[in-house]
Amino acid sequence: MSHAMPTATSPAQAGKTLFFFEKPSAMRQLQRFFRSPRTVCVAAEGHLLAADEPGAIREEWKAWRFDALPIALDRIPVACGQNRSGQSHAPKLAAIGRALEGVERVIIATDPGREGSMIAWEVLEHLGYRGRVDRLRLGALDEVSIRRAFAALAREADSGERDYAAYLEALCRQYEDWHLGLNGTRAMSLRLRPPAFREPWRFGGVQTPTLAILADLEERIRTFVPRDFFRIALPVATESGGALTLWHAPKDRIFERAEAEAIRAAASGWAGALGVVQKDVRRTPPKLFSKDTLARACAKRFGWDPQVTARHAQDLYDQGLLSYPRTESAHLPEGQARDAAAVIAALAGASAELAAHAPAPEALVVRRGQKGHYVKDPGEHHAIVPLRKAPAPGALAPDARRLWELVARSFLAAHLPDGVDARTTVSAEVATPFGPKRFSVTGSVVKVPGWRALYGAEADEDAEAVPGKAKPDDEPRAGRLPPVRDGEAARAEAAEIETARTEPPRRITRGELPVVMGRLIDQVEDAALKRALENPANPTEPKGLGTAATRDAVLPKLIKSHYVALLKGKDPAIEVTEVGLAFLAAVRKVFPAYGDPVGRAVFEANLAEIGRAGSREEAARRAEAFRRATRARLDALIAAVAGSERLALDPAAGPASPAGRPPTDAMVAFATALAARKGVPLPRGLARDAGVCRLFLNTHAGPRGAVPAGAPRAPSPAMLRFAASLAREKGLAALPPEVEGDFGACRAFLDAHADKGAPPAATRKRAPGRKAPPRKASSGKASSGKRAGARRRAPEQPRA
Structure with missing residues (x-):
């Protein structure tokens, strides 16, 4: 498919127009819609420039010295970055520089948002481009969205000026992150970090x-100190022969047993009329997804890390199947309501389950306002929604398909009718020494499923619970209530006290x-x-x-x-x-x-x-x-x-090793010998966690390589490992304590028990001409993709 786009290829232009994309996948999506000899397209593949390390800027900033702080610059120098494979971006930068020759207009078509703006602007400034710049804002990569973006570009004469402001905001965020990360980490580590803690703070x-x-x-x-509180159950028999249990469970909990006992005694002989209130309760569909709420839903349903969710959502966006995923908003602009019928038709064509619930176009429900789904201004980017382009069967990997279906179901539910519950509340007022108290119970039945038919049992999950808060008390409910008339007489023969206990806040x-x-x-x-x-x-x-x-x-x-x-x-x-x-x-x-x-x-x-x-x-x-x-x-x-003092920290509170890695036998043996020699207890978890063991050794043996005056030199871990293996071979129950803590004693033990033809592991020499095994490549390189945390973090800090 090829279409001319006047905004990109106007014959009035004396020079070329260059489209600057963030990724080749997005570039290919747009190249389907325009072709012109005067149009050039380039793709950055994420950030091509990286902030310089302090030591590369000034030699005196390489070492960690407090008297060199604060390290402050007016502008952070940048250099050519590297991709995930460690290859330099220099060739790509050079290619973009050549593509800019003869260009009079650049249209930035990177992902919308500050980081997308920064990816393009930093390269244009680095290469010294001074021509006209416009911003094409692509909220999605389907044909309709692309055409709308070009139409908006034609109307916005100042799109480049406003985008430059977004770029400066991103630069300022990077400026603060670099300076705070660098200075704060060094200052806290050099002056406040406890001596036993080796990692940077x-x-x-x-x-x-x-x-x-x-x-x-x-x-x-x-x-948190848990407390018992009390609820009073009141079984009653109605005049018509029904039986049900009412509850006194006030929001202001009853913590005094005597008060609960007095209310129970007063309620035991109650007789009177029951009040019955029946009403329909409407349940509206949940909000559409923002980036954060989508991450929460995927974590709850699939156990995904938010970064996994973000990666799948970005891939679906790049394929033109979802709208832009890095959004704060859970709403859509009012103008997009006219697209709903076409999008739902596409969803129905891609999923039999969705098709079974898709309404006719004239039956779609459009909810407007802040409590609905469509608003006048949803913010910089609207909610994450599916597009007219739907995935073909088998076209997506299973996880990507699950994410697409989750978003598609949310969009369809947003256009289905409300659910309606018929709710009945039965109550009684009981006179007590503390005044009249209300006993009640509520029962609900689904009258109209509405959008909930799409979710089944999932519709009743408490997805809106506030993280970090204690779970609220449930309202007294009954699965099924007997028929009861308003004002019907009832009688209770006894009441009972139920004890419950307060719960601490939930962890996030x-x-x-x-x-x-x-x-x-x-x-x-x-x-x-x-x-x-x-x-x-x-x-x-x-x-x-x-x-x-x-x-x-x-x-x-x-x-x-x-x-x-x-x-x-x-x-x-x-x-x-x-x-x-x-x-x-x-x-x-x-x-x-x-x-x-x-x-x-x-x-x-x-x-x-x-x-x-x-x-x-x-x-x-x-x-x-x-x-x-x-x-x-x-x-x-x-x-x-x-002006502050260094903190003290218990070695047992040290950092856990990654993924709970256990210490080596040699580390445990050395720690045990140190504890016996110094008369100190071993911290909890030392035998299970290498981080706890290492912190104990750092505290009581001093830094690696440092031997206090007059103290015996400790054997190396390799020597201890070899000594332990020899002890097992010789049937010894354990290494002698002096072997574990003294280099000379350990060497003597090895000389006495090792086979004469095989030198101890700690003293073996590499055969002449034999090369050392290659060092494993580091996997800690930051992604060259657009992730502010990876690309724009403070410089990696060495161990201090």
Whole structure:
């Protein structure tokens, strides 16, 4: 298919037009719709430039020295980056430079959003391009969406100017992340980190307040004291021969046994009229998916990490099957309501299950307003929805198909009728020493399934439970109520007390964390803080931490820093470690603003104003003011750290090793010998976790290679491993203690028990001419794709 696009190939242009794409897949999607000898297309494949490491900028910044801080620059130098395979992007940059020759207009067609803008603008500035720039905003890669994007481009003469403001906002986020990560990590590690802790204490503008949310919840869980509370059951018999049980279970729980006993005694002999209220309760479909709520749904249903969900959603977007996935919004623009019938027809053609529930076009339900699905302004990007293009049978991998069907089902449900429940509540008023008390029970039956027919039993799942909160008390319900008339007489012969126990808050799970970061307003109780987090311009998107594109990268950083650990489960809960609690306590003691999630969310909302500037000049002024403020905050942070004392940390609270890796036999043997010699207990978990064992050795044996004056030299791990194997061969129950802790004794043991023809493993030499085995390539390279957390994080810090 080939169509001329006047906006891209106008004959009035003296030079060429270059389309700048983010990925070749998107480029191929658009090339189906235009062909012209005056049009050039290039694809970046993610960020082509990378921020320089401090040591590459100045030699004196390579070493970790507190007197060199703060390290501050007006602009962070960039250099040619590398792809996932370690290959330089230099050839691609050179090819784009050649393609720009003779170009008078560049149309940026990268993914919508700040990072997409940055991918193109940083290359254009690096290569010195000074021509006209416009922005093509592609909310989806199907034909209808592409044509609409070109129509919008023709109407927006200043699209490039406004996109440059988004680029400057992304630059400012990178500027703060680089400076805070670099200076904060070095300062905290050099001055506040306990001596026994060898890993850097990594610091970040978003990850530190996110840790604060988790740590505050952890403290509430750990300090929670369960209490018994009481509910009173009242079995009654009705005049017509029915039997049911009413409950007194007030929201203000009864904690005093004597009070519950008095109410029970008063209710035991109750007789009177029952009140019956019957009403229809409408149940509307759930909201459409944003990036964070989609990640939560996939974690709950499939056990996926949010980054896995993001990868599948991005692949479906690149194929033109889903709309842009990195969105904060759960709404659609009102104008797209006219597309619903065509999209649902496409869904029905791709899935027999969806086709069975698809209504006729005239029967579609369109819900408008903030409580519906269509609004006047859904924000920068609308909700994630399927498109007219649907996948052919067998065209998608199973996981990608599951994700597409989840989004498709959500879209179809949004256009189906409400469900209706017939709800009956039976109640009685009982006189007690504390005044009249209400006893009640509720029963519901499905009157009209509506959209719930599409979900079956899943429709009743509590998907909207607030993460980090205790599960609310269930309203007293009965599966089936007998026929009861309003005012019917009834009598009770006895009442019983049921004891329940309060539960602590639930830990936030891996899949819930992005939702918590985006909806911080749900985590605070203080009315003033809630007001501070409100967003009057878009009430459905309150101020939060990070952006939809970067939130998934925060948890892996916290885990890598040993601040948090994942528990077991399909969607594992997040537990804050002792190290994480100690680190956050140090941050709040030294510089409380960096441990304040609400303050950070307000700060980020102000930062976003750079991207909303009406002109390039205004955006540049705001960006420069932000850089000056960042440097001032750095000065204050370093000054505060300089005047603080180093923290003490129990070695048993050290970091767990990755995936719970156990220590070697030699490490355990050496730790056991040290504990016996120094008269100290072994920490819990030492024999199971290499991190705990290593921290114990670091604390009591000193840094590796350092031998205190007068202390015996410790044998190497290789020597201990060989000695342990010899002991097993010789039938010895255990190594002598002196062998485990003294180099000379260990050497003597090896000489006495090793076969003379086979030198000890610790002293074997490599045969002449034999090459050392190749070192395993590191797998820690950041993806060259568009992930702000991977590409724009603070420089990788060496062990201090």
